[in-house]
Amino acid sequence: MxxxxxxxxxxxxxxxxxxxxxxxxxxxxxxxxxxxxxxxxxxxxxxxxxxxxxxxxxxxxxxxxxxxxxxxxxxxxxxxxxxxxxxxxxxxxxxxxxxxxxxxxxxxxxxxxxxxxxxxxxxxxxxxxxxxxxxxxxxxxxxxxxxxxxxxxxxxxxxxxxxxxxxxxxxxxxxxxxxxxGGYTYHVPAADGRTVRLYPVGTAERGTAHLRLTARGRAGHGSRPNDENAVTMLVGALQRIAAHRWPVRLTPTVRAFLERTGEALGVPVDLSSGEAVDATVARLGPAGSLVVPTVRNSTTPTMLSAGYKVNVIPSTATAQVDVRVLPGAEDELFAELDGLLGPGVTREFVAHQPPVQAPVDSPWFDAMAAALRAEDPDAVVVPYCMGGGxxxxxxxxxxxxxxxxxxxxxxxxxxxxxxxxxxxxxxxxxxxxxxxxxxxxxxxxx
Missing domain, CATH: 3.40.630.10 (Zn peptidases)
Known part of the structure; x- marks a missing residue:
């Protein structure tokens, strides 16, 4: 054209x-x-x-x-x-x-x-x-x-x-x-060679918690030993956060997505353990990419700030972490996160918007699915959780x-x-x- x-x-x-x-x-x-x-x-x-x-x-x-x-x-x-x-x-x-x-x-x-x-x-x-x-x-x-x-x-x-x-x-x-x-076409290959048209409809969102971490230590000269260095305390906390592997947590939306998508694609679905869920997601192929961000919580360090001169150990160092939390998981996430911070490091919210969860099986969802199938009779309508907000x-x-x-x-x-x-x-x-x-x-x- x-x-x-x-x-x-x-x-x-x-x-x-x-x-x-x-x-x-x-x-x-x-x-x-x-x-x-x-x-x-x-x-x-x-x-x-x-x-x-x-x-x-x-x-x-x-x-x-x-x-x-x-x-x-x-x-x-x-x-x-x-x-x-x-x-x-x-x-x-x-x-x-x-x-x-x-x-x-x-x-x-x-x-x-x-x-x-x-x-x-x-x-x-x-x-x-x-x-x-x-x-x-x-x-x-x-x-x-x-x-x-x-x-x-x-x-x-x-x-x-x-x-x-x-x-x-x-x-x-x-x-x-x-x-x-949500409600857009997603073309995915099935186990038997067919192409299935998925239409994911958003029924949940991970919550957003942007955190500021502050490490407080003892200022001093960069040439002298200092076991209360705010920079190293903060870096240690960030390393622990970045390395932490959050466990699989299946919300009603994500569970329904995996079960219904697996059925449509003819892919075996095993949700009996975290390892089994990861394997199921991998078997879903391109469709699995829709759910990868939402089978777990996530904590991603994104910003760092400390010091004003290379030979001065600052008394404080700060960082920001982008935290995304699944519906129903806030209390356990923040309890675990506090344990990862270690001594001398505190957290505060820069922004905090809790997760969203709507009923998966509802007249609203049924009406959306019916409207899609009226225009595309082969539409496979599944719920999904948005990774963002x-x-x-x-x-x-x-x-x-x-x-x-x-x-x-x-x-x-x-x-x-x-x-x-x-x-x-x-x-x-x-x-x-x-x-x-x-x-x-x-x-x-x-």
Missing amino acids: ADSTVDSPAEGTVGADVVALCADLIRFDTTNRGGGDAEGERDAAEYVAQFLERQGVPAKIVESAPGRANVLARIPGTDPSLPGLLVQGHLDVVPADAADWSVPPFSGEVRDGFLWGRGAVDMKDFCAMVLTAVASGLRPRRDLVLAFVADEEDKGDFGAHWLVEAHPEFFEGCAASISES TDAKAFTKLGMACYGFAPLWLPPGFPYRAMAHGVDERVPVEGLRFGTRVLKRFLESC
Whole structure:
């Protein structure tokens, strides 16, 4: 397919093309550099709000700080006795260096059957699918609350977490939520030579705990012996943490993923021990890569800081550790971690967002699976646990069951997991259209 552009749907009043909508959203540079340094969120929010208004859906923009804009709307369902569903996505994106890209990262260009640009899969594609479903004359059974938020790519302090703390009334009556990341095609080989199309739906997330470790010792001259050297105390703690092999811990989501994926692929599944689980994951081949980060907790040292002069032993040394913890495992992880620190080293939270766990077997999950199978009868829909985190960590505080369901059809070999935050981020045009059909079917039937 030759290079092309897509017409903007901005002036339309009824109906919309998801590719054009997504391209429009990509063209808003909503780069979030973190620490409150962001741009473009207000412009994108105004575009979304105006689009919803043209579809007859009243929308409200609320700012947590100047320019940090969030869009909220509610679509009444035909059955007011049913609990509501939150449909939430973020409008901000991570930075992109144009020098590294094949196309300008905020061009929204269509090339070779793909829509290119920062945010194409994380997650302006989902936002565009939601808007397109609304424009198609969406008639849900239950109330839908729509939230297009700021600041997900940092801490959510200006977006979802702020909304939950400052305006929980917006989400009253919502029993569940959908957002990134799940419902996409994953082509995997079966034991008998078939290719199975897995569609992992997120039913859990590991928790995020960013820790600052501080070692306190005795300052002194670098030429003299010092058995209270803060640097060596800290390095010792980090070495123990890095070398520690966390045991296998199977959550309901991960257990179901292994059992159901193994059955679909014709692969023996043995979950009787940690070694057996590791062997099962290996036998799953490419599908096993989806679960490798989530059969264990993880503690990864990432930052170090100490000293100001080479011949001076400092009195303190600090490090940061990225800790990811499975649902139900926080108490035991931190107890074990404290034992690894050793004397003279303390920890504190830089950020702390607990794990998320939604029911695997639920009417919500069943409705997502049915919507996918309606468009792809051979779809094998399985639950999975996300290794990272999303704004579900905010909305779960309100008692919602939070799912990762942003459906997409992906061609074999497409490196989807490398797209988010990667160079040359892009999404298949036909994948967007497939996802819109699935999403609309789910929103009307759930």
